[in-house]
Amino acid sequence: MSTTAAQRFLRDAAEKSADLVHRDLIRRGMESYDAAHLAGRARIKDWEAARQKCQEIKREAINHLDRYLLQFEEKVIARGGHVFWAADSEEACTYVKNLATRLGVRTVVKSKSMVTEEIHLSPALEKVGIKVWETDFGEYIVQLRDEPPYHIVTPAMHLNRGQIAKLFREKVDPKIDSDDPAYLMGAARRKLRQAFFAAEMGISGANFLVADAGVIAISTNEGNGRLCTSVPRIHVVVTGIEKVIPRLEDLAVLWPVLATSGTGQGITTYSTLIGGPRQPGEVDGPEEFHVVLVDNGRSQLLADPEQREVLHCIRCGACLNICPVFRHVGGHTYGTTYPGPIGSVLTPHLAGIKEFKHLSYASSLCGACTSVCPVKIDLHHHLLQNRRNATEAGATKSSERLMFRAWRSIMLHPRMYALGGWSMRNALRIIYGLGLAGSILDPMRVWNRHRSPVPLPSESFRARWRKGLGAN
Amino acid sequence: MEQKVSLFVPCFVDQLLPEVAVDTVKVLRRIGYAVDFPEDQTCCGQPAFNTGYWNEARPCAEHFVQAFKHADVIVCPSGSCATMVRTFYPALLTTSSLREDAIAVASRTFELSEFLVKVAAVTQVGASFPHSVTYHASCHGLRELHLRDEPLQLLREVDGLKLIEMARSEECCGFGGTFAAKFADISAAMGNSKAESVAATGAEFVTAIDPSCLLHLQGILGKRHAAARTIHLASILARDGAAQERP
Numbered sequence: 001m002s003t004t005a006a007q008r009f010l011r012d013a014a015e016k017s018a019d020l021v022h023r024d025l026i027r028r029g030m031e032s033y034d035a036a037h038l039a040g041r042a043r044i045k046d047w048e049a050a051r052q053k054c055q056e057i058k059r060e061a062i063n064h065l066d067r068y069l070l071q072f073e074e075k076v077i078a079r080g081g082h083v084f085w086a087a088d089s090e091e092a093c094t095y096v097k098n099l100a101t102r103l104g105v106r107t108v109v110k111s112k113s114m115v116t117e118e119i120h121l122s123p124a125l126e127k128v129g130i131k132v133w134e135t136d137f138g139e140y141i142v143q144l145r146d147e148p149p150y151h152i153v154t155p156a157m158h159l160n161r162g163q164i165a166k167l168f169r170e171k172v173d174p175k176i177d178s179d180d181p182a183y184l185m186g187a188a189r190r191k192l193r194q195a196f197f198a199a200e201m202g203i204s205g206a207n208f209l210v211a212d213a214g215v216i217a218i219s220t221n222e223g224n225g226r227l228c229t230s231v232p233r234i235h236v237v238v239t240g241i242e243k244v245i246p247r248l249e250d251l252a253v254l255w256p257v258l259a260t261s262g263t264g265q266g267i268t269t270y271s272t273l274i275g276g277p278r279q280p281g282e283v284d285g286p287e288e289f290h291v292v293l294v295d296n297g298r299s300q301l302l303a304d305p306e307q308r309e310v311l312h313c314i315r316c317g318a319c320l321n322i323c324p325v326f327r328h329v330g331g332h333t334y335g336t337t338y339p340g341p342i343g344s345v346l347t348p349h350l351a352g353i354k355e356f357k358h359l360s361y362a363s364s365l366c367g368a369c370t371s372v373c374p375v376k377i378d379l380h381h382h383l384l385q386n387r388r389n390a391t392e393a394g395a396t397k398s399s400e401r402l403m404f405r406a407w408r409s410i411m412l413h414p415r416m417y418a419l420g421g422w423s424m425r426n427a428l429r430i431i432y433g434l435g436l437a438g439s440i441l442d443p444m445r446v447w448n449r450h451r452s453p454v455p456l457p458s459e460s461f462r463a464r465w466r467k468g469l470g471a472n
Numbered sequence: 473m474e475q476k477v478s479l480f481v482p483c484f485v486d487q488l489l490p491e492v493a494v495d496t497v498k499v500l501r502r503i504g505y506a507v508d509f510p511e512d513q514t515c516c517g518q519p520a521f522n523t524g525y526w527n528e529a530r531p532c533a534e535h536f537v538q539a540f541k542h543a544d545v546i547v548c549p550s551g552s553c554a555t556m557v558r559t560f561y562p563a564l565l566t567t568s569s570l571r572e573d574a575i576a577v578a579s580r581t582f583e584l585s586e587f588l589v590k591v592a593a594v595t596q597v598g599a600s601f602p603h604s605v606t607y608h609a610s611c612h613g614l615r616e617l618h619l620r621d622e623p624l625q626l627l628r629e630v631d632g633l634k635l636i637e638m639a640r641s642e643e644c645c646g647f648g649g650t651f652a653a654k655f656a657d658i659s660a661a662m663g664n665s666k667a668e669s670v671a672a673t674g675a676e677f678v679t680a681i682d683p684s685c686l687l688h689l690q691g692i693l694g695k696r697h698a699a700a701r702t703i704h705l706a707s708i709l710a711r712d713g714a715a716q717e718r719p
Contacts, residue, residue: 364648451691
């Protein structure tokens with residue numbers, strides 16, 4: 001029997017959460033993020049008002065997605081660009097693959113894009129013999145390791161510089177003899193420069209699609225995004241339909257809020273707007289400009305008024321960074337393109353509730369994610385709704401269903417409840433008295449695996465109340 | 473006339489941690505309230521609700537509303553169970569015939585520290601607890617009921633108490649209800665991280681407004697043979713100079 005996603009998650013979570021070296025590495029990374037994030041928020045005069053504004057912008061965009069996407073498309077086409085509407089991963093990959101084949105593309109350079117991870121674009125291109133280079137430093141590292149990004153903003157945060165130096169020695173240049181970050185970046189840069197000038201096609205994502213201006217907006221820090229989108233003769237943008245925003249002026253708040261939530265920066269190093277291929281009289285820019293608008297389950301989420309706001313997400317990563325579950329199990333354990341709270345909310349919608357419902361349960365519902373979300377998605381309450389949807393779809397275990405039915409019957413009868421409580425306490429006393437705590441006979445054995453047994457008082461509160469405590 | 477509060481005692485407090493409720497009664501009486509305990513109450517329905525079994529949680533919520541609908545004010549020594557009633561009942565019972573009562577009951581339900589500071593307007597409850605204490609900010613109290621400072625205001629007024637702040641005091645302890653069973657390893661890892669934060673303070677006690685966090689932490693600390701012990705806020709506030717040292 002093949003292992004399910006839920007079984008893999010449990011296994012990897014057990015391993016990672018016991019790995020204190022991993023925990024401390026992630027905690028150090030997250031704590032430096034925490035400090036930068038706090039300082040960044042303090043730079044914005046009224047952070048709560050900024051969140052509110054971002055929420056309103058995204059809500060307007062999502063509620064009128066049809067109109068804004070068509071407006072965006074019209075402007076792009078008017079400037080000589082192409083727009084392709086992809087219903088799912090396969091359509092999106094096929095479009096890019098056919099385009100590349102038709103135009104004789106042999107090398108592709110990519111800037112960071114989670115949607116291309118979601119649709120598995122690189123393997124699709126490699127299958128037809130196209131060489132794909134990830135050019136974001138973190139993405140380049142995880143590509144060399146042949147693993148998916150660990151985090152949606154900082155893909156290689158699980159590695160220290162020693163590990164990266166060793167990887168580079170094996171995969172980039174055997175002469176690498178230092179783990180100095182600037183030195184390692186220099187080595188990657190020399191390699192990637194060759195790729196930038198060899199590539200016929202550059203693929204990017206988009207942080208926002210601006211409807212009224214018909215441009216894509218990209219926030220980057222390394223400069224690789226600008227090389228990918230301007231040097232090769234073809235530029236392909238692959239992005240989700242939910243990225244559209246109504247107006248250019250909306251970027252005045254969205255850009256700094258995204259940067260602050262993502263890395264604590266006031267604004268990212270490069271903020272780029274691109275609206276089409278090279279225009280007559282222009283000296284540079286790509287000859288061809290294509291935008292692939294990926295649906296891949298998003299329309300279905302749009303149809304659900306209760307959970308539609310999940311599409312507000314701007315992929316800043318703040319909910320991953322603050323999440324205590326993420327901090328203990330790490331990004332790869334989730335086994336999904338989008339890890340952390342937003343991934344646990346979104347993945348059951350995009351990839352199936354039966355296979356991924358466990359992620360909605362893999363949360364203590366602490367709500368830390370919701371408290372930092374810059375577009376105010378009620379993340380932990382959406383986890384609750386996902387759980388309800390899972391039980392209503394009959395996707396939970398029948399033993400659990402029966403248990404909660406029995407539990408309900410007991411809780412509706414105070415005497416049965418009191419008797420049940422008394423019986424349970426006394427049964428546990430006997431079991432523990434016999435030294436059988438943690439054994440197969442112990443109904444609390446899962447609890448007792450990591451904890452000392454619960455206290456078992458001889459009397460409940462209600463018994464004490466009746467015996468005289470109740471007299472005011 | 474003496475004002476009356478009705479006590480909402482979470483089921484696991486009733487069965488496993490009765491002294492938390494006993495101490496809640498003591499504190500409320502000491503500041504001049506008459507206390508009533510509606511004996512029909514059982515569980516608020518949170519375990520089923522949080523696990524997705526809203527159809528099973530709903531009749532329990534209705535049962536709770538029936539038990540408390542005549543109460544003037546409802547006080548609960550748990551931020552999480554108070555959240556279930558206050559935050560989730562109106563939505564859970566939106567199509568119930570008891571919807572109006574549910575909304576009314578929700579609006580009259582308070583977590584203990586919230587009731588003391590915001591409703592009774594008391595921070596000095598005449599408690600004495602000459603020990604070092606660190607405070608864990610339980611998630612539901614903090615992020616659903618927005619109680620950040622209320623428990624600390626009460627602790628600062630306790631005679632002899634030395635409050636020591638722990639690192640990451642607002643990070644979840646890892647209990648999470650059925651999460652602790654379904655994802656026992658993650659829950660325990662989070663609990664152990666919290667236990668490390670507690671230990672680093674050197675405090676004798678870790679306190680919180682949520683007995684569920686404390687039940688979990690008590691087990692984690694016990695397994696680690698840690699020096700620090702758990703104590704609910706109500707039990708600190710119930711100590712007066714006259715009372716004997718209990719824990």
